[in-house]
Amino acid sequence: MTTDPMTFALFLPLFGAMAVFLLPRASVAIGLASVAATCGAVLFLARDVLAKGEVMTALGGWEAPLGIALRADGLSVTMLSMTCAVGLLVSLGALDSFKGTGQMRTRQYFWPLWLLLLTGMNGVYLGTDIFNLYVMIEVIALAAVGLTVLSGTRAALRAGLEYMYASILGALLFLLGVGFVYLHVGRLDLAGLIEAEPSGALSAALALMVVGLMLKTALFPLHFWLPAAHANATAPASALLSGLVVKAALYIFLRLTMYMPLLDEIMVTSMGVLGACAVLWGGVQALRAERLKLLVAWSTVVQIGLIFIAFAHAGPPGLHESWKVAALLILAHGVAKAAMFMAAGRIRAELGHDIIRDLDRAPVRPTLAQFTFALAAISIIGLPPSLGFIGKWSLLEGAMSSGYWHWVVVTMIGTLLSVAYFSRVFAGFLRFDRMRNPVAEHQGWALADLPPLTLALAAIGLGLVAAPVLSFIELGYPFGAAP
Amino acid sequence: MTPDMIYGLTGIAVFAIGLAGALCAQDRLRRLLALKLCSMGAGFLLVVAAWRVPPDAPDPVPHALVITGIVVVVSATAVALALIRRLQSLETRDDD
Amino acid sequence: MTDPLVIFDLLLGLSIVALALAVLSVRDLFAAIVLFVIFGLLSALAWVRLSAPDVALAEAAIGTGVTGALLLKTLHHLRYVTGTLDRPEAMNLTPVTPVPMPVLWVNAAFCGLIALGLAVAFLEAPKVGPGFDALVAEAMPASGVDHPVTAVLLNFRAYDTLMEVVVLLAAVIAVWQVERGLSEAPAPHLGEVWQGFARLALPAIVVVGTYLLWVGAEAPGGAFQGGAVLASVGLLLLLSRFYVPQPAHRGIARLAFVLGTGVFSAVALLVSGGGRVAFEYPLEHAKTLILLIEGLVTISIAVTLAALFHGREPVALGEEERRNDT
Helix, strand or coil, X not given: CCCCHHHHHHHHHHHHHHHXXXXXXXXXXXXXXXXXXXXXXXXXXXXXXXXXXXXXXXXXXXXXXXXXXXXXXXXXXXXXXXXXXXXXXXHHHHHHHCCCHHHHHXXXXXXXXXXXXXXXXXXXXXXXXXXXXHHHHXXXXXXHHHHXXXXXXXXXXXXXXXXXXXXXXXXXXXXXXXHHHHHHHCCCEHHHHHCCCCCHHHHHHHHHHHHHHHHHHCCCCCCCCHHHHHHHCCHHHHXXXXXXXXXXXXXXXXXXXXXXXXXXXXXXXXXXXXXXXXXXXXXXXXXXXXXXXXXXXXXXXXXXXXXXXXXXXXXXXXXXXXXXXXXXXXXXXXXXXXXXXXXXXXXXXXXXXXXXXXXXXXXXXXXXXXXXXXXXXXXXXXXXXXXXXXXXXXXXXXXXXXXXXXXXXXXXXXHHHHHHHHHHHHHHHHCCXXXXXXCCCCCCCCHHHHXXXXXXXXXHHHHHHHHHHHHHXXXXXXXXXXX | CCHHHHHHHHHHHHHHHHHHHHHHXXXXXXXXXXXXHHHHHHXXXXXHHHCCCCCCCCCHHHHHHHHHHHXXXXXXXXXXXXXXXXXXXXXXXXXX | CCCCHHHXXXXXXXXXXXXXXXXXXXXXXXXXXXXXXXXXXXXXXXXXXXXXXXXXXXXXXXXXXXXXXXXXXHHHHHHHHHCCCCCCCCCCCCCCCCCCHHHHHHHHHHHHHHHHHHHHHHHCCCCCCCCCHHHHHHHHHHCCCCCHHHHHHHHHXXXXXXXXXXXXXXXXXXXXXXXXXXXXXXXXXCCHHHHHHHHHHHHHHHHHHHHHHHHCCCCCCCHXXXXXXXXXXXXXXXXXXXXXXXHHHHHHHHHHHHHHHHHHHHHHHHCCECCECCCCCCHHHHHHHHHHHHHHHHHHHHHHHHHXXXXXXXXXXXXXHHHHHC
């Protein structure tokens, strides 16, 4: 049998998904084991990438363009590691969220859907063929919609259906783009796009695919489906959806722009402008949100916008740097947002509600979950020494040095907004004067707080090792050789 | 006028009609039908792109892609329909 | 040197576009679904004209046949739930606020502009682009099958096809997850005549489906088309109540859903090693392995499509379900 870690990163979660579906009673054990095994495969892959810089496997022995190749470099391994590590911790957190006999059914369906989702995401990060990427985003979409509606409430189902429509449309726009690529280039592997001559068909293809991906990743104004979907899912599902799933489409977007030779000033700038709109609009909506999870969901809209600003912050000449900053912000947000959604879920579970206005009336104070939430917020706001800070700082520095002051202004306003909306939550955590009953004893923490806390600490701690992380992302030159 | 041109434009028109429907349709089933139209439009484009002038030897790869696409879309349709049915059941029950 | 068939092409293209418009504009949802089925069949005809018989078969069987059945079943369910089963004049089932005319016009103009842009891009693209023809022709002898589309699906791009079966699996898991033991519309009952028809038709359909699967190695046909035809057996069984899904059958159903994906991925992994990568079938066994995969994938597709049609997981009433639902 092959010893290729990329193949295993794809097949282990797939086999896991089938096994948990066949043996629902053993779902927890099999599910955890498969996620852990996938983490192992990714570690082996990281070792290979460290040694060689870039690894490729032509599946079936058919080289591209006829066949489909798997490829890993620093960027893809970073995404894979984030997905698996965050996924493992969310899985551990899910143990507590779905405990008890009443949750039997939820538990039984959470695991196969989540493992299929993991298969799809790993497939995206290893993919080099645009049609294969289309199939992968559909795997992700169906699993993600299944996870969105796991709670079975009406709000979740409505949001899930809306998400489904957006997902299908996004995927079909992407598919039509694939058709135009084939029409003009005659092949479907990403590497084949580099040499393609610019033409109307190629521009149409790029436009269709980018719009489809914007819809999938929820960039303003195509974010309409995200807040309800992420806010109404159960906490572990929200963590996966917000922390990981939207990143898959973002990653395809980054890769596509690396391979498509068509990026001009207008296109790059308009991406940044949409990002800026997302930061401002999302910030205002987060300020107005009444429920904690809705606030966190709007903050995802903001962060996606920020990543697009990062993409545009130095204009076309600075794209090499911009991709790096965007990748850093994707990583920072993935870790911190998963921690934040799980912490929000814990707070909701302890309080029985997540209405921000009433946070300070609670007789129970889940202190550790609140602490976790605050730590995650530090990374998302972008305070030192978190990874979010490093990402935002590089963005500001790059924008200043290339003279794009407008991006600096927007980013600063966005940061102020995020301080403002997270302060609403912190105020609820820290005020005790509106309480009617004394705080119940020993409700401050539970074992279930550990996975989100670990993630939040990682979001902060990764900032301290940002330099090695950055040099790892650049292994195999995913962004092209430095100019 | 060659068949590929005619059907290519047909496909693009069908995609655009589907897009318009997906953006504006209010009824849930109708929106799904509109999305199905989009998928057919994309399928047309790929089949047309595979067509070659000696009409007996088209490129088989896009054909395989369209078959894959058809199965993927029917899967997504089935999930969306299940959501629609369940949602309608819940909404009707709660209205009583 | 106008080909007389061009007239046919033009008429067919125009009717397809007209039908697409009609699907979205006709008031009655039932009529819309029927028009959609006709639209799908005409599109399949167009694809035959473009020398894509495999695609046409798949579209007619899955894209139109199974999808149409799914849509009609859902419409029936919605009418049952809303109590409009006997009132076909109650057209719109979900609450509808009419869209203001200006919005409709802006939307139409917007999509029209997109269509225009795409049409220009399409027309200026090279007429006969480079493609995979030469590569496929060169690799065919090493593929283990004689039909190019099957070679692409099961060998050159087998990874895509595996993931496509995974999508089907994800769909059936999601559907079982979504639909629980709620009030369900009784299946639309077939009359005596239909029951008789079903009894006569079933063996014939099985034969056609198996034939499609078998012939796929050399001629148009294959796992997906065969699977869809066999799925119609499932649909008939369900509709005619020859078979009513039982909670006790869930285990075997799960096994059938997973069968195709499981065997496909297991074969893909097991053939690797000794210098070969995943999906790299040894040439002397390629045909056997591909037929094995196709056969089991066909079964999975057939059962999965039938299950997607049935919808909800067969859960015994009074089990945990009822508690969870309230």
